[in-house]
Amino acid sequence: xSLIELNKRQEEILxxxxxxxxxxxxxxxxxxxxTRATLRPDLAILTMAGFLDARPRVGYFYSGKKPGQDISExxxxxxxxxxxxxxxxxxxxxxxxxxxxxxxxxxxxxxxxVDKKSFLTGVLSRKDLLRTSLGNQDLxxxxxxxxxxxxxxxxxxxxxxxxxxAAHRLINQQIDALPVVIEQPEGLKVIGRxxxxxxxxxxxxxxxxxxx
Ligand code: ADP
Numbered sequence: 001x002s003l004i005e006l007n008k009r010q011e012e013i014l015x016x017x018x019x020x021x022x023x024x025x026x027x028x029x030x031x032x033x034x035t036r037a038t039l040r041p042d043l044a045i046l047t048m049a050g051f052l053d054a055r056p057r058v059g060y061f062y063s064g065k066k067p068g069q070d071i072s073e074x075x076x077x078x079x080x081x082x083x084x085x086x087x088x089x090x091x092x093x094x095x096x097x098x099x100x101x102x103x104x105x106x107x108x109x110x111x112x113x114v115d116k117k118s119f120l121t122g123v124l125s126r127k128d129l130l131r132t133s134l135g136n137q138d139l140x141x142x143x144x145x146x147x148x149x150x151x152x153x154x155x156x157x158x159x160x161x162x163x164x165x166a167a168h169r170l171i172n173q174q175i176d177a178l179p180v181v182i183e184q185p186e187g188l189k190v191i192g193r194x195x196x197x198x199x200x201x202x203x204x205x206x207x208x209x210x211x212x
Contacts, residue, residue: 007208021061026033044082045209081159084192092145118188122148
């Protein structure tokens with residue numbers, strides 16, 4: 001069994017919570033001059049490892065427990081929502097030209113495509129756009145819905161799903177990103193983006209939190 005070793009930021013968080021708990025994630029972030037989103041993976045690790053307890057609408061407090069969780073247990077507790085990024089979406093009637101610009105502007109490799117009501121209709125990867133660019137003169141006249149991978153063939157995941165499950169899906173389907181969605185009667189609303197980079201980041205935070 002690997003005992004947990006905290007990184008500097010996780011130690012700082014622990015000290016703040018010990019001295020000030022219960023305290024919200026927002027307040028911890030403020031004290032560290034960081035955003036709540038930046039802290040999310042550290043808070044997730046500290047909670048999963050048993051250092052901190054979290055209560056909805058109350059905040060984090062020091063559990064006082066001696067952490068002794070092994071790495072596979074921590075890994076099984078990691079959720080998509082703890083590591084997801086902000087999604088970048090485009091409407092299905094935007095042109096391939098504009099989608100390429102959007103990809104550069106937002107520095108992402110995958111765009112999610114939505115209809116007028118913001119329901120997920122498709123996915124656009126870098127290669128989808130590259131393929132269309134080859135031999136096509138006027139990319140501003142081709143709407144993305146013609147070239148995207150469309151529903152129901154889009155692979156997605158949920159915020160509360162184990163991260164490991166989503167990682168399996170990325171590898172099995174040989175894709176770079178999954179939209180994180182909420183199911184509604186009329187369709188799927190996109191609330192996040194889970195990429196191979198997020199999985200790599202989770203992998204690193206795991207190694208930082210354990211004696212590896
Ligand atoms: P790239 O093609 O740039 O290497 P991907 O490997 O992610 O990027 O995409 C490969 C193909 O799979 C593309 O045609 C893309 O539209 C499709 N694709 C990407 N993400 C998904 C997804 N979440 N669900 C279904 N198809 C996807």
